[in-house]
Structure formats: C-alpha cells, structure tokens
Amino acid sequence: MKVFVTGATGFVGRHILARLKEAGHFVSVLVRPGSEKKLPFMEGLGLVTGDITDPSVWAQSLKGVDAVIHLVGIIREFPAYGITFEKLHFEATRYIVESAETANVKRFIHMSANGAQPNGVSEYQTTKWRAEKLVTESSMAWTIFRPSVIFGNAGDGMEFTAEIAKVISMAPIMPVFGDGKYILEPVAVEDVANCFVRALTKSSAGNKIFHLGCGTPVTYNEVVQIIGKAIGKIKTSTVKVPFGLVKPVVATFEKIKKFPVTVDQLNILKAGNICPEHDFMDMFNIEPVEFTYGNLRHLTRIKKKRRG
Numbered sequence: 001m002k003v004f005v006t007g008a009t010g011f012v013g014r015h016i017l018a019r020l021k022e023a024g025h026f027v028s029v030l031v032r033p034g035s036e037k038k039l040p041f042m043e044g045l046g047l048v049t050g051d052i053t054d055p056s057v058w059a060q061s062l063k064g065v066d067a068v069i070h071l072v073g074i075i076r077e078f079p080a081y082g083i084t085f086e087k088l089h090f091e092a093t094r095y096i097v098e099s100a101e102t103a104n105v106k107r108f109i110h111m112s113a114n115g116a117q118p119n120g121v122s123e124y125q126t127t128k129w130r131a132e133k134l135v136t137e138s139s140m141a142w143t144i145f146r147p148s149v150i151f152g153n154a155g156d157g158m159e160f161t162a163e164i165a166k167v168i169s170m171a172p173i174m175p176v177f178g179d180g181k182y183i184l185e186p187v188a189v190e191d192v193a194n195c196f197v198r199a200l201t202k203s204s205a206g207n208k209i210f211h212l213g214c215g216t217p218v219t220y221n222e223v224v225q226i227i228g229k230a231i232g233k234i235k236t237s238t239v240k241v242p243f244g245l246v247k248p249v250v251a252t253f254e255k256i257k258k259f260p261v262t263v264d265q266l267n268i269l270k271a272g273n274i275c276p277e278h279d280f281m282d283m284f285n286i287e288p289v290e291f292t293y294g295n296l297r298h299l300t301r302i303k304k305k306r307r308g
Contacts, residue, residue, distance in 0.1 A: 001200055002026045004062055004105075006052055006096060007071030009038035011154040012111070015193040016069060017041070023197055028065070030058050052092045059099040067107035067200050068100050075124070075158075076262050080255070089127035090134070097134050107206075108140040109199050114148045114185075114211055114273055121271045122264040132209075143199045145192070145280075147212035148273045151291065152189030153298035161186075163260070164227050165302045174228075174238045177246055180221035182272040185213030188289035198284045205283055213275035214288045220269070223291075230296035243270060 003020060007013045008029040017040055020027050028046030029039065036047060050057035052072050062068070072092050077084045093110070100108060115121070116128035135142045151161045168174050192212055199205045218226070221238070228236030247263055254262040280286060289295050 001066045002064060003028070003067050003069060003200065004048075004065045004100075005029045005069045005071065006092075007073065007111070009035050010071060010073075011152075011157045011159060012150060012189055012192055013071045014038075014040040014155070015152070015189050016071070016196050017045075019193045019197040025197075025200070028061060030061075053087060053095060055095045055099045059102070062099055062103035062105060065100075065103060065105050067109065068096060068105055069109045069111075069196055069200075070096050071111045072096075073111060073113075073128075076254075076265065077123075078255075078257060085123045085127040089124075089131045093131035093134050097138050097140075101139055105140060107200060108135060108138065108142045109196055110135045110142060110144045111196075112144050112146045112209075114146045114213070114275055115268065115271065116146055121267040124264055124268065136207075141203075141206040143205045143207075144209040145195060145199075145212055146209060146275075147187050147192050148185040148214075148275055149187070150189050150192055151186045151296070154189075159298075161227050161230070161296055161299060162302065164224065165231050165299045168224070168228050168233065168236055169231055169302055172237065174224055174236050175241050176220065176224065176238045177241055177266060178243045178270060179240060180224070180238070181219050182270055183217045183219055183274050184223060184272065185215070185217045185274045186223070186291040187212045187214050188291075188295070191286050191288050194286060195280055195284050202283065208279075208283075210280040210283065211275035211277055212280055213278065214291050215278055215281070216290060217274045218291060226291065226293050227296065227299070229293035230299045231302050 003025045008017055009031055028048055030048045033049050048058050048061045074088050112132050113128045115125045117125055118129050120126040132144055149160055224236055250261055251263050253259045
C-alpha cells in the first residue's frame with residue numbers, strides 16, 4: 001500500500017514509520033525543510049519537503065496514494081511563532097483532508113486525543129474535536145484514534161514519563177498539582193503505532209473512533225511513584241501544590257518557550273485522562289503494555305545520570 005504520512009518526525013510518527021517499514025508499505029513523508037535528520041531512517045522513504053499549511057507545495061505528492069496517516073499536532077501554543085492549536089490542529093487537517101479528497105485517496109487515519117470534545121476543558125481538546133469533524137465529514141473511509149497520554153522511548157524528544165523522571169532525579173521533593181488523585185490511562189507508543197498500521201488494511205475499522213489506553217487506570221500519585229521506581233527510587237517524596245496557587249503563576253510565565261507547563265495542560269491534567277471504551281484491543285488484536293516501572297526501560301539513561 002502507498003501511504004503518505006504527516007508528522008512523521010514526532011515521537012509517535014517515528015514509531016509508526018518503523019511499523020510501516022516492517023509491514024512492507026511504500027511510504028512518503030511530509031517534513032519541514034531541515035527536519036529530515038529527525039526521521040528514524042531514510043532508506044526507502046519518499047521525502048516530500050514542505051509545510052503542512054502550504055498544500056501548494058505538497059498536494060501533488062498525494063496522487064496515486066492509497067492512504068494518509070495524519071499525525072500533525074502540538075501540545076502547547078507559541079502564538080508569537082505562529083504555532084497555535086487552530087493552525088496546526090484544525091487548519092492543517094483541513095488542508096490535508098481537502099488535498100487527499102482531490103487526489104482520490106481512499107483511506108484516512110487520523111491522530112486525535114482522548115478528551116476531544118466540542119467544549120473541552122482546553123483549546124487543545126476543542127480544536128482536536130473540530131479537526132475530527134473535518135475527517136468524519138469527508139468522502140474517505142476514515143479511522144480516528146484518541147490516545148490517552150502516550151509513554152515510551154522518544155529518543156531525544158519530549159515524552160511525559162521522561163520529563164517527570166528528570167524532575168524526580170534532580171529535586172528532593174516532587175511537586176504534585178492538586179491532590180494527585182486525578183486518573184490517567186497511559187498507553188504505550190508501540191501499541192499506538194500498531195493500531196495505526198493495522199487500521200490501514202482493516203476494513204472493519206473504517207468510519208470508527210477508537211480510544212487508546214492501557215486498560216488499567218492509575219492516579220497521578222501512582223504515576224509519580226511508578227516513574228520514581230523506574231529510575232531507582234524506592235519511594236518518591238512529594239508535596240501537594242493547590243491548583244489555585246499554581247495557575248496564576250503558570251498564566252504569567254507560560255508564554256516563555258522554556259517554561260515547562262501551561263494553564264491548558266493543567267486543565268487537562270486536573271480533568272483526568274481515562275478511556276470510555278477499549279474496542280481497539282479486539283479490533284487490532286492488541287494486548288496493551290501495562291504501565292509499570294518494569295515497562296519504563298527507556299528511563300534507564302536518566303537513572304544512570306542520577307546515580308552519576
């Protein structure tokens with residue numbers, strides 16, 4: 001199958017490319033100029049250089065393509081740099097959907113997010129839902145995936161367990177926003193990648209939305225302890241920081257690029273992130289990787305740094 005992938009240089013994208021290669025698909029990827037070095041490999045890939053918001057550059061590359069896997073997305077905005085949820089969730093999806101329809105692409109696999117809804121607790125969720133509507137109203141056979149928070153080996157990229165592990169490894173006490181009882185359902189990146197690739201040839205997955213989670217929800221307090229164990233701590237000391245105290249501080253500094261959190265992210269965290277169904281397990285023959293410290297081997301390098 002000829003597959004066109006957007007967002008291939010990201011955390012999930014690099015894992016999906018590897019699975020596509022294993023499955024023997026012919027793959028083209030859209031990358032921004034200079035981002036080719038972020039790809040996990042180059043051999044066998046059709047390289048299309050351009051910006052997702054400028055289809056005049058890449059739309060012709062969709063001719064003869066059987067399926068599109070659309071992964072472009074961001075977890076925070078930087079409006080000063082033109083990086084917004086509206087632009088990279090909604091507008092980018094509109095460009096790729098319209099271009100794919102024009103090129104007579106038959107299959108469209110879309111990355112959304114658990115919690116996507118018309119009036120989400122964050123603009124992130126709302127724009128993800130609006131992008132979904134573009135996909136579901138298209139003429140293509142589509143499949144939408146809504147993963148919970150994703151964990152796994154991101155290399156030098158950003159991944160939530162690694163970010164938490166860095167704080168635990170450096171600070172004597174780990175700050176926890178609120179009571180830490182909000183519930184998450186982390187899903188392994190390899191499970192997400194397998195779902196995307198298997199959906200390409202699974203006709204029964206057409207025109208369906210699947211939520212992706214590990215099936216064993218944990219509180220944020222438990223997440224912190226699991227990550228702590230993964231880097232060699234028997235118990236991680238924590239301190240509770242009320243949301244009411246931290247939000248004004250975050251609102252003041254969130255526009256600074258290196259500031260680690262935004263109000264939008266706090267709202268999502270507080271609301272929790274568990275899946276309402278797990279139909280993907282049967283549909284794609286997936287037995288999810290459990291979120292345990294033994295399955296966080298990608299944190300070994302952080303463990304070594306802490307001991308050093």
